[in-house]
Amino acid sequence: MPDVTRIEIAMRSGFADSRGRAVARRIRTHLGIAVRDVRTRDVYHVEPALGQEDAERVARAFAGPVTRIGAVGRIPEDGADWDVAITVGYRPGVTDPVGKSARVAIEDLLGRSLGPDAAVYTSRVYLLAGVSLEQGQRIARELLANEIIERIDVRSWDEFAGGPVDLSVPKVSATAVPPVETIDLELSDDELVRLSRERLLALSLDEMKAIREHFRGAADDPRRRAVGLTGAPTDAELECLAQTWSEHCKHKIMNARIRYEEPGRPPEIVDSLFATCIKGTTEQLDRRIREREGRSWLVSVFHDNAGVIAATERHHLVYKVETHNSPSALDPYGGAITGIVGVNRDPFGTGLGADLLSNVWGYCFASPNTHGEVPRGLLHPRRIREGVHQGVIDGGNQSGIPYARGWEYFDERFLGKPLVFCGTVGRMPVEVEGHPAERKRCRPGDRIVMVGGRIGKDGIHGATFSSAELTEESPVQAVQIGDPITQKMMFDFLLEARDRGLYSAITDNGAGGLSSSVGEMAEQPGGARMDLARAPLKYQGLAPWEILVSEAQERMTLAVPPDRLEAFLELAARREVEATDLGEFTDDGMFHVLYDGRTVCWLPLEFLHGGVPAMDLSARWSPPAAQPLAPLPRPEPERMAELAIEFLARENLASNELISRQYDHEVKGLSIVRPFVGRGADVPSDATVMQIDHARWEGYVLAEGVFPGYSDVDAAAMAEAGVDLAVRRVVAAGARFDRIAALDNYCWPDPLPAPDNPDAEHKLAQLVRASRGLARACLAYGVPLVSGKDSMKNDAVIGGRRISIPPTLLVSAIGLIEDVRRAVTLETRGAGDLLVIVGETRDELGGTEWARARGVQPTTVPRCDPERWAGRYRTVSAVIRDGLVRAAHAPGRGGLLPALFRMSRAAGLGVEVDLDVLPRDGEPGWEALLFGESCGRFLLACAPDRREDVVRRLEGVPCAVIGRFVERPVLGVRHEGQVLLDIETGRLAEGWLRTLADDDAGEGDRA
Amino acid sequence: MSGRRDVRVLIPTGFGLNCEAETARAFEVLGAAPDLVHWTDLFARRHDRRLADYDVIVFVGGFSYGDHIAGGLVLATRIRARLLDDLRAFLEGGGFALGICNGFQTLLRLGLLPGPEELPHDFEPRADLAPNDRLGYRDAWVRLRVEDGTRCAWLRGVERIDVPSRHGEGRFVVAGEAELDRLERRGAVALRYVGPDGEPTETWPFNPNGSRRGIAGITDASGRILGLMPHPDAFLHPWHHPRAPVHDDPESAFRPTGLAIFRAGLEAAASR
The missing domain is CATH 3.30.1280.10 (Phosphoribosylformylglycinamidine synthase subunit PurS)
Structure with missing residues (x-):
C-alpha cells in the first residue's frame, strides 16, 4: 500500500x-x-x-x-x-x-x-x-x-x-548523480556532425571544429590542468558552449556575412544584417535625435534583455517581444504560458529591474476550422489555438498584468509551426538609490544568487531545440510549464529588494539557464565561479551539465554585494521565496563551474562569448514573375452585399472579442483606450493607450503591424507595410510623432542550406530584403528599433514533407502621449460627422486578404513611400493632437471596407461614401478601391463645422471628404455614380461576429 | 472631510494578489494614506501594527495562490490558521472591511460573508463563489444597483455603480432558494447586476456569472463588511470609463462610481 x-x-x-x-x-x-x-x-x-x-x-x-x-x-x-x-x-x-x-x-x-x-x-x-x-x-x-x-x-x-x-x-525516483564525461573531439568531420546531432547540440561543423581547436590549445594550459581538466571538453563545457552559441542566443544568421544577389544587379556583400539594418538604423536615428534635441530619449538599447526609452521625469519604459513557437507546437498550453511568463522576465531583468505594466500577444495559426487529419506529429490547429490562448490567459491574468494588444492571423502554412508572440512593457524608475536604473553594476566579489523556482530536467536543450526544426522525435525535455504565481511572488520580493538596494545586477534565466544568465552577467565583472551542487533541485539525480543548462522556469540570477547578502536572503525567506548563493563573480576572465568542489567547466569568457565563428552565407532572390490581377466585373448591390458579408466573416478579419475578453485588460487601473472600443465595446482599437503612473497623465501607445501575406511577393514590402501600419496606428491614437520606437520580431523558415531545404538561398534573400525594408521605413519615419528577436527554424519536417511558414516580421510600435485624456479612438460622435480620407489608393491587391479570398496571387503588393509620407504623418498627427478630429483610423488588412465597417459599428451609425472622390495614384478599379490595402492612408472623422479647418491644415496632403456618418444603419458605397453597396450594418456584422465566436475555446486542457 | 486623513487603512499584499496599487490609489485620491503590508509580515507579526490597530482593511483583488483549489481558499486557510485572533479583535473593535473579487472570495471562505445572522462573527463559511455559469474569466464592464435601504456602510449614498467585472469564479451560491430568501430578508444582499432596464438580471453578459437574482455583492450583519465581485478600484477617475475618450466632457459625464464606494467607507470609518 x-x-x-x-x-x-x-x-x-x-x-x-x-x-x-x-x-x-x-x-x-x-x-x-x-x-x-x-x-x-x-x-x-x-x-x-x-x-x-x-x-x-x-x-x-x-x-x-x-x-x-x-x-x-x-x-x-x-x-x-x-x-x-x-x-x-x-x-x-x-x-x-x-x-x-x-x-x-x-x-x-x-x-x-x-x-x-x-x-x-x-x-x-x-x-x-x-x-x-x-x-x-x-x-x-x-x-x-x-x-x-x-x-x-x-x-x-x-x-x-x-x-x-x-x-x-x-x-x-531519485537516482545517483551521473558522472561528468569527457568528450573526445578528435573525430572525423562526419563524426563531429553526428555528435552534435545526437547530443542535440545544434552546432555546425565549423563550430565543432572551433571548439576542438580551443581545447587543443587549452591542453597545455597549466591553469586548466590545475583545476583537473584535460585537452578535451567536459560534457558541461560542450553543453554550455552549445547553449551560448545557439542561434537562439547568438543570432548567428542575423550576424552572418551574406553574399546577396538579385536578378539584374551585381552581387553585393552584407556584413551582418543586425549591424547594418537594425543597430545601424538605431544609431543613425540616435545621432539625429541628439542633434535635434541635444540629448537622446534612447536610454538603453541592444545590450540588455529589453530596450529602454525615456518616458517621464520619474520613469523609463522597457519593452520586449519574444516568440515561443516550438514549445507551443508540442504543448500549446505549457509552451504559451511559458512564453508569456518568460517574456515578463525580460523587462524585469533589464537594468536593475522594471515592474511590469502590460502584455501583448499575437498568434499565427493554421485555420482552427482545418478539416481532415493533420500530419502525424502535429496537433490540430484548433487545439493549438485553444491551448495557446488559455496558456497566455492564465499566465497574464495570474501575474496581474493587463494585456494591451492581441491579434490572430491565419494561414495554412502555420500548420507545421504556430507562431506565438508574447511581449511585455515595463517601467523602471529613472534612478534606484541614486544610480541610473538602466545600468547593472555587477562587481567582482558580488555573490551569484539564484532566486525563484527549483531546477529540474524541464526545458533542457530549449535554446538548441528552438534552433532546430521540429521532427517526430522532438525531445520531451524541451517542454517547460510556466508557473505564474511562483513568479509573481518572486517579482514582488525582487521589487522590494531592488528598492532597498539589495542587489547590483539582475538578469533572467531563460534560454540556456544558468549557463547563459551567469555567463552573460560575468562579462561585466570579468568572470564567475559557482558550485552547482548548491543549486536547489526539484528532485535528485541531475547531471551537473543538466543543472547548468536546465531552463526550469521562474528563476532570476542576481549579483548581490557581500554586505547585502544577509539582508537579501533574510527578506527572501520572509517572503517565502527561495534564494540560493551559488558562488561569486570574479575578474579572472573565466567562467568556472564546479560541482561539489570539483571543476566541471572552465571556459575563458572571451572564447565563450567571442569564439563562435561567423557564418558565411549566400542569398539569391527569385522574385515571382509579375502577375496582374484579372479584374472582376462590378457586381450588383445585392451580390456585393453577400461578398461583403463573406469577406468580413473571414478568419483574418472576424472579431475575436469573446476570447480576448478572457484576458484581463485593465488590472492596475492604468488602461485608458482599451483593446476593444466603440458603443458595444466590440470593435478592435487601432492602438491602446495606458497611463504610466496613477498620479500622472502621461501615457504610452501600443500598436503593431504584421503582413505575412506580402512576403510571398516581396519580404521588403511586408516589412515596410508592417512599420507603416504600426506607425499610422499609434499616430491615429494621438501619439507624438517624434516619440515612436519599434521592436522587430522575425520568424523565418530555415534560411540555411541543407539537402532537404532547396530554396534556402531565397529564404535568406527574403531576410535581407525584409531587413532593408525595415531599416528604410524606420529611418524615414524616425522610428528607432530598440529591441527585437529572431526565430529562424520555423519549419516542420513530417513524413519527409517540409512545411515552412511564410516569412513573418512583426513590428511592434510604442509611442508616447503627453496626456492620455486627449487620446483618440476610431469612434466618432454623431450623425452628420464627415469622413475624410488621407493618402492615395493604388491598384495594390497583391498579397492582400481580398486576393486570398479570390484565390488569386497578383504581384501588385502594397508598396510604401515612407520618405514622402513622413511629412504627411507629421501633419496628420498635429491635426489629431490639436483636437480637430473626433475619430481616426488607419486602414489595414482588408482595406477600406473593413475600416468603414469598424468606424460605423463603433459609432453605432451608418456611413455613406463615394469612392469616386478617393485620391488615387494610377487606376485602381472597384476592387482595389474597396479592398486594396494601400499603405499611407488614414480615415479621419470630424464635425461638419470643422471641415474647413481640417482641410486647410491638410493642405498639400492628398485627402478628400469621402462621405459622412448617418442615422440610417446602413453602409452605403457609391462607385462611378452608381450604388455599389447598400447594406444594413447589422447584417454585415453577422458573420464577422460568428466566425471566431466559439467562446468555449477558452476552456483549455488544464484550465 | 476632516478625519479622512486620520483613518488608518491597511492593504495586505502578496501571494499573487495584484490590485494593491489601484486600491491604494483610491484612498490616496481621497486623502488617506494606506499602509501596504505583505501578508507574511502580518503572519509573522513583524509589522509594527496589528490588525486591530486599523480602521479599515481592504482585501484586494488578484489571484492569491493562482485561484488554486478554489478562489481565495488557500489564502483564507492561511489567514484562519495564523491571524484569526487578530481578525476577531479587529472586527470586535468595529473595523470596516472591503473584499474585492479575490478579496470577496477570501472573506467568504473566512466565513465573514455573509456571516451569522447576529454578531459576533463565528467564522463559519455559509456560501460559495462557484465557477461562472458560462465558464471562464471575462473582463467587461457591468452595471450594479445598490439594494434599497442597505445597511452597508460602504454603499451609503451610492445608488448605481458602473465597474468592470473580471473573474472566473463569481457565482454566489447558497444552499437552496429558502436560504437565499432568508439572506435577502436579513439584508445581506447589497449589490445586484442589472440589465439595460435597470432591473436585476441573471442573464449574460449583464450578469457575468449567472448568479441567482443577480447577486453581485454581500454585506454582513454589521454592515461594516462588504464583498463584491466587480472592481470599484478600476473606476477612480472619469477617464477610467471605457467611453471617456469619445465624450466631449467626460468629467461631468462619468462620475467615478468606483471611487464612491471607497469614499463612503472612508467617511463611515472617519465618523465612528
Whole structure:
C-alpha cells in the first residue's frame, strides 16, 4: 500500500459543473461524439499519507460549505449512470503549481509541516456518460490531455468505481548523480556532425571544429590542468558552449556575412544584417535625435534583455517581444504560458529591474476550422489555438498584468509551426538609490544568487531545440510549464529588494539557464565561479551539465554585494521565496563551474562569448514573375452585399472579442483606450493607450503591424507595410510623432542550406530584403528599433514533407502621449460627422486578404513611400493632437471596407461614401478601391463645422471628404455614380461576429 | 472631510494578489494614506501594527495562490490558521472591511460573508463563489444597483455603480432558494447586476456569472463588511470609463462610481 492519501473534490449533484458542461460541448463540436453528460473531479494525492482525521479535515476545507463535496478516497457514488472514467495527471517531473499551493494550504490547516520530502500531486477525473471505452481513449488523447506532459488512465466506470482506489503518484525516483564525461573531439568531420546531432547540440561543423581547436590549445594550459581538466571538453563545457552559441542566443544568421544577389544587379556583400539594418538604423536615428534635441530619449538599447526609452521625469519604459513557437507546437498550453511568463522576465531583468505594466500577444495559426487529419506529429490547429490562448490567459491574468494588444492571423502554412508572440512593457524608475536604473553594476566579489523556482530536467536543450526544426522525435525535455504565481511572488520580493538596494545586477534565466544568465552577467565583472551542487533541485539525480543548462522556469540570477547578502536572503525567506548563493563573480576572465568542489567547466569568457565563428552565407532572390490581377466585373448591390458579408466573416478579419475578453485588460487601473472600443465595446482599437503612473497623465501607445501575406511577393514590402501600419496606428491614437520606437520580431523558415531545404538561398534573400525594408521605413519615419528577436527554424519536417511558414516580421510600435485624456479612438460622435480620407489608393491587391479570398496571387503588393509620407504623418498627427478630429483610423488588412465597417459599428451609425472622390495614384478599379490595402492612408472623422479647418491644415496632403456618418444603419458605397453597396450594418456584422465566436475555446486542457 | 486623513487603512499584499496599487490609489485620491503590508509580515507579526490597530482593511483583488483549489481558499486557510485572533479583535473593535473579487472570495471562505445572522462573527463559511455559469474569466464592464435601504456602510449614498467585472469564479451560491430568501430578508444582499432596464438580471453578459437574482455583492450583519465581485478600484477617475475618450466632457459625464464606494467607507470609518 503506497503511503499516499487521496482526496477527491467535485461539485455536488444538483449543482452545475460548468467545467464538465464545457468539456461535453467540446467533445460534441470538436470530435463529433454524442456524449450525454460529463462531470469532473479534482484529485489530490498527498504523500506521505495523512491520518484519517486530518485527511477528512482537508477534504472538508477544500470542498467548502455548499456546492462541492470532498471525500477521502473516492466520492461515494451518487447513482448517476456513467460509462467511462478518464484520469489525467502529470508525468513525473512536470511542474504542478496547484499541488504546490495545496501543500501550503494543508500545512497551515493542520498547523504542521508535511516533511521535507512531502508533495501533493494533482490530477483530474472526467466521468462521461454515453461514450464507449474506445471513444473515451480518443477524447482523452485528442481533447483532455497532452501525453508529452500528462498521463492518461481510461477505464470503465465499473472498474473505476469498483476497483481499488488509485493511489499512484508521478514521483521522480531519485537516482545517483551521473558522472561528468569527457568528450573526445578528435573525430572525423562526419563524426563531429553526428555528435552534435545526437547530443542535440545544434552546432555546425565549423563550430565543432572551433571548439576542438580551443581545447587543443587549452591542453597545455597549466591553469586548466590545475583545476583537473584535460585537452578535451567536459560534457558541461560542450553543453554550455552549445547553449551560448545557439542561434537562439547568438543570432548567428542575423550576424552572418551574406553574399546577396538579385536578378539584374551585381552581387553585393552584407556584413551582418543586425549591424547594418537594425543597430545601424538605431544609431543613425540616435545621432539625429541628439542633434535635434541635444540629448537622446534612447536610454538603453541592444545590450540588455529589453530596450529602454525615456518616458517621464520619474520613469523609463522597457519593452520586449519574444516568440515561443516550438514549445507551443508540442504543448500549446505549457509552451504559451511559458512564453508569456518568460517574456515578463525580460523587462524585469533589464537594468536593475522594471515592474511590469502590460502584455501583448499575437498568434499565427493554421485555420482552427482545418478539416481532415493533420500530419502525424502535429496537433490540430484548433487545439493549438485553444491551448495557446488559455496558456497566455492564465499566465497574464495570474501575474496581474493587463494585456494591451492581441491579434490572430491565419494561414495554412502555420500548420507545421504556430507562431506565438508574447511581449511585455515595463517601467523602471529613472534612478534606484541614486544610480541610473538602466545600468547593472555587477562587481567582482558580488555573490551569484539564484532566486525563484527549483531546477529540474524541464526545458533542457530549449535554446538548441528552438534552433532546430521540429521532427517526430522532438525531445520531451524541451517542454517547460510556466508557473505564474511562483513568479509573481518572486517579482514582488525582487521589487522590494531592488528598492532597498539589495542587489547590483539582475538578469533572467531563460534560454540556456544558468549557463547563459551567469555567463552573460560575468562579462561585466570579468568572470564567475559557482558550485552547482548548491543549486536547489526539484528532485535528485541531475547531471551537473543538466543543472547548468536546465531552463526550469521562474528563476532570476542576481549579483548581490557581500554586505547585502544577509539582508537579501533574510527578506527572501520572509517572503517565502527561495534564494540560493551559488558562488561569486570574479575578474579572472573565466567562467568556472564546479560541482561539489570539483571543476566541471572552465571556459575563458572571451572564447565563450567571442569564439563562435561567423557564418558565411549566400542569398539569391527569385522574385515571382509579375502577375496582374484579372479584374472582376462590378457586381450588383445585392451580390456585393453577400461578398461583403463573406469577406468580413473571414478568419483574418472576424472579431475575436469573446476570447480576448478572457484576458484581463485593465488590472492596475492604468488602461485608458482599451483593446476593444466603440458603443458595444466590440470593435478592435487601432492602438491602446495606458497611463504610466496613477498620479500622472502621461501615457504610452501600443500598436503593431504584421503582413505575412506580402512576403510571398516581396519580404521588403511586408516589412515596410508592417512599420507603416504600426506607425499610422499609434499616430491615429494621438501619439507624438517624434516619440515612436519599434521592436522587430522575425520568424523565418530555415534560411540555411541543407539537402532537404532547396530554396534556402531565397529564404535568406527574403531576410535581407525584409531587413532593408525595415531599416528604410524606420529611418524615414524616425522610428528607432530598440529591441527585437529572431526565430529562424520555423519549419516542420513530417513524413519527409517540409512545411515552412511564410516569412513573418512583426513590428511592434510604442509611442508616447503627453496626456492620455486627449487620446483618440476610431469612434466618432454623431450623425452628420464627415469622413475624410488621407493618402492615395493604388491598384495594390497583391498579397492582400481580398486576393486570398479570390484565390488569386497578383504581384501588385502594397508598396510604401515612407520618405514622402513622413511629412504627411507629421501633419496628420498635429491635426489629431490639436483636437480637430473626433475619430481616426488607419486602414489595414482588408482595406477600406473593413475600416468603414469598424468606424460605423463603433459609432453605432451608418456611413455613406463615394469612392469616386478617393485620391488615387494610377487606376485602381472597384476592387482595389474597396479592398486594396494601400499603405499611407488614414480615415479621419470630424464635425461638419470643422471641415474647413481640417482641410486647410491638410493642405498639400492628398485627402478628400469621402462621405459622412448617418442615422440610417446602413453602409452605403457609391462607385462611378452608381450604388455599389447598400447594406444594413447589422447584417454585415453577422458573420464577422460568428466566425471566431466559439467562446468555449477558452476552456483549455488544464484550465 | 476632516478625519479622512486620520483613518488608518491597511492593504495586505502578496501571494499573487495584484490590485494593491489601484486600491491604494483610491484612498490616496481621497486623502488617506494606506499602509501596504505583505501578508507574511502580518503572519509573522513583524509589522509594527496589528490588525486591530486599523480602521479599515481592504482585501484586494488578484489571484492569491493562482485561484488554486478554489478562489481565495488557500489564502483564507492561511489567514484562519495564523491571524484569526487578530481578525476577531479587529472586527470586535468595529473595523470596516472591503473584499474585492479575490478579496470577496477570501472573506467568504473566512466565513465573514455573509456571516451569522447576529454578531459576533463565528467564522463559519455559509456560501460559495462557484465557477461562472458560462465558464471562464471575462473582463467587461457591468452595471450594479445598490439594494434599497442597505445597511452597508460602504454603499451609503451610492445608488448605481458602473465597474468592470473580471473573474472566473463569481457565482454566489447558497444552499437552496429558502436560504437565499432568508439572506435577502436579513439584508445581506447589497449589490445586484442589472440589465439595460435597470432591473436585476441573471442573464449574460449583464450578469457575468449567472448568479441567482443577480447577486453581485454581500454585506454582513454589521454592515461594516462588504464583498463584491466587480472592481470599484478600476473606476477612480472619469477617464477610467471605457467611453471617456469619445465624450466631449467626460468629467461631468462619468462620475467615478468606483471611487464612491471607497469614499463612503472612508467617511463611515472617519465618523465612528
